[in-house]
Amino acid sequence: MNIRPNLYQEFARYLDNLPAGYPTTEDGIEIEILETLFNEDEAELALHLTLLNEEARVVAFRAGREVLQTAEMLEAMVAKGLISGNYPAGKPPRYAISQYVIGFHEGQVDRLSETYVHQFQRYEPHLFADGPWEKLPQLRTIPINAAIPVTTEVMPYESAEAILRSKTHFAVRNCICRQEKHLDGEGCGRPLESCLAFDDAALNTAATGKGRMISREEALAIIVDAREAGLVLQPANSQNPIVMCTCCSCCCGVLRNIKNHPSPSELVANPFIARYGAAACIQCGKCAAVCPMEALTMDEAIAFNPLRCIGCGLCAGVCPTNAVVMARKEGRQPVVPKNTLMTYLRLAAARGPRYVWALVKMVAESLYYRAVALR
Numbered sequence: 001m002n003i004r005p006n007l008y009q010e011f012a013r014y015l016d017n018l019p020a021g022y023p024t025t026e027d028g029i030e031i032e033i034l035e036t037l038f039n040e041d042e043a044e045l046a047l048h049l050t051l052l053n054e055e056a057r058v059v060a061f062r063a064g065r066e067v068l069q070t071a072e073m074l075e076a077m078v079a080k081g082l083i084s085g086n087y088p089a090g091k092p093p094r095y096a097i098s099q100y101v102i103g104f105h106e107g108q109v110d111r112l113s114e115t116y117v118h119q120f121q122r123y124e125p126h127l128f129a130d131g132p133w134e135k136l137p138q139l140r141t142i143p144i145n146a147a148i149p150v151t152t153e154v155m156p157y158e159s160a161e162a163i164l165r166s167k168t169h170f171a172v173r174n175c176i177c178r179q180e181k182h183l184d185g186e187g188c189g190r191p192l193e194s195c196l197a198f199d200d201a202a203l204n205t206a207a208t209g210k211g212r213m214i215s216r217e218e219a220l221a222i223i224v225d226a227r228e229a230g231l232v233l234q235p236a237n238s239q240n241p242i243v244m245c246t247c248c249s250c251c252c253g254v255l256r257n258i259k260n261h262p263s264p265s266e267l268v269a270n271p272f273i274a275r276y277g278a279a280a281c282i283q284c285g286k287c288a289a290v291c292p293m294e295a296l297t298m299d300e301a302i303a304f305n306p307l308r309c310i311g312c313g314l315c316a317g318v319c320p321t322n323a324v325v326m327a328r329k330e331g332r333q334p335v336v337p338k339n340t341l342m343t344y345l346r347l348a349a350a351r352g353p354r355y356v357w358a359l360v361k362m363v364a365e366s367l368y369y370r371a372v373a374l375r
């Protein structure tokens with residue numbers, strides 16, 4: 001196989017053209033990460049993958065490679081968490097490019113090395129400073145069910161329990177953020193096996209050894225345990241999420257970066273916000289102790305800064321007097337895309353017209369190669 005010159009630079013540009021982006025840096029840490037995770041042959045093959053699931057023979061046709069060798073290599077890349085593998089019953093496996101975050105970074109769960117952890121920590125600030133996260137997050141925050149007033153109309157995709165009851169298959173995997181911090185000697189001790197995947201994503205998680213299948217009841221219990229551990233529920237930013245993370249603000253890269261912003265509430269897609277009533281407050285401090293964004297703080301008395309509230313509901317869940325309750329935000333509610341593809345399209349649109357064009361071009365070329373290769 002003839003490897004093209006400047007391969008990793010080309011691969012980095014390709015990843016940056018995807019909706020979630022892969023920003024460049026002055027010191028080239030993004031190139032170092034690719035060199036650590038992908039060998040040259042894997043990087044070259046990844047350039048022929050798209051965000052659409054495709055059979056190995058379609059990828060092989062596009063790449064000018066032999067089908068069997070391509071299939072074996074794609075499977076090996078799935079096992080390494082570098083790309084996405086899809087395994088529909090009774091049909092050939094299908095493969096797609098993974099974006100960096102959320103994507104092949106999370107694919108390194110249970111495979112983390114100290115080298116990669118340190119590289120990611122160097123790169124993480126650039127992802128949030130130079131990437132598209134502030135324009136449209138890939139995750140959204142939803143409050144714990146116990147915190148939502150029964151008088152409030154709640155859409156199914158706004159309720160963790162409703163999301164779980166709408167799914168058929170469930171898998172749980174380790175949280176890569178807490179795993180990363182534990183490896184770096186900064187773990188917080190909160191539950192490690194706590195991140196959920198649903199339906200096809202659940203089947204793929206188990207098939208690739210990244211996690212294990214569980215029942216709906218076990219998934220519901222994980223949500224309860226997450227609340228008791230003070231973890232924030234973050235499903236994918238779509239009405240039909242395929243994953244749900246349980247996050248702490250000390251380890252989670254998303255929450256840590258949001259917390260550093262002066263107004264975290266502006267960076268989350270959540271229709272709910274806490275309301276604090278001083279008259280009912282007994283100054284127990286429980287809400288301040290669990291608030292991941294320091295929206296509620298306690299010195300001589302409880303103080304509430306709504307600009308820091310991300311609507312996770314942890315405070316309302318521990319308040320013994322209902323001095324803190326959850327309510328819908330006033331004004332326009334955040335738009336939640338219907339599915340993952342719409343999330344990608346909205347993310348591309350938030351970055352600019354050329355990224356929308358790149359996504360449309362990718363879909364059109366995928367359909368063309370699929371038609372030619374499978375005829």
